Amino acid sequence: MSGTVVDKRRLRVEVLLVLAVTFGISGVRALLQLIDGLLAPAALNEQTVALNVSQSELLWLDLALQLCSAGVLFAYGGLALFLLAGDGLRALRPRWSDLGWGAGLAAVIGLPGLGLYVFAVQTGLSRQVVPTGMEHAAIEVPVLLLWSAANAFGEETVVVMYLMSRLRQLGWGLPAILAASSVLRGSYHLYQGVSAGFGNIVMGVVYGFFYWRTGRVWPLVIAHFFIDAVAFVGYTAIDGDLSWLGL
Secondary structure, eight states, rough: OOOHHHHHHHHHHHHHHHHHHHHHHHHHHHHHHHHHHSSSSSGGGEEESSSSBBBOOHHHHHHHHHHHHHHHHHHHHHHHHHHHHOOOOGGSSSHHHHHHHHHHHHHHHHHHHHHHHHHHTTTEEEEEEEOOSOOOHHHHHHHHHHHHHHHHHHHHIIIIIIIHHHHHTOOOOOOHHHHHHHHHHHHHTTBBHHHHHHHHHHHHOOOOOHHHOOOOOOHHHHHHHHHHHHHOOHHHHHHOOOOGGGG
16 A cells, blocks of 8 residues: 555656656746736737747758757657656557548647637737748758657657556546646647637647547647648748738
């Protein structure tokens, strides 16, 4: 009995530490950025936020910095997998069916998400999100695809696979686990606006329930990659012209 208590205490500390160095602190930072935006003289929908920007005027140095920054997200996911290694990693064995599930989940989340974003900007609940503002065209698309993969791998392995697995080991029920995972996902998107937080909470519930039922994380990674890649590269393809969305 005492051993179980000690193990649970260690798991609680482990979860807190992982969140403190990954998406938990990102959620706190995003909340503060939202507060800053709401207190600014300009309305929220008159403000813009760029998701992917150049980090240096020198092409080679920009590429190196982008690789370093994206590598941090891959490291988040690697840390989560390392800590879960003792539990087995069957969910990480890819299957061809993961592609189909991933594409389906991307459509279920992506299309309504685009509609929510347009509505939110029109009603003042969101900043205008600029998917990319990179200056070096030669590396823009590869870097955007790299960021799409990094976001997908880092977020889904930590926020879904790791957190849900650990909370389940701590004896949490499904409603509480889904709430924790989805609220965490929503929190670190708040810098974009109130709607981004709520929209990502819904996404978190859908993705979390899928993982709970299937134990499969790759469909979530693939779906997330598709959503980000279409948004990032698609924005580049249309040269940033969002007039067709009414923006």
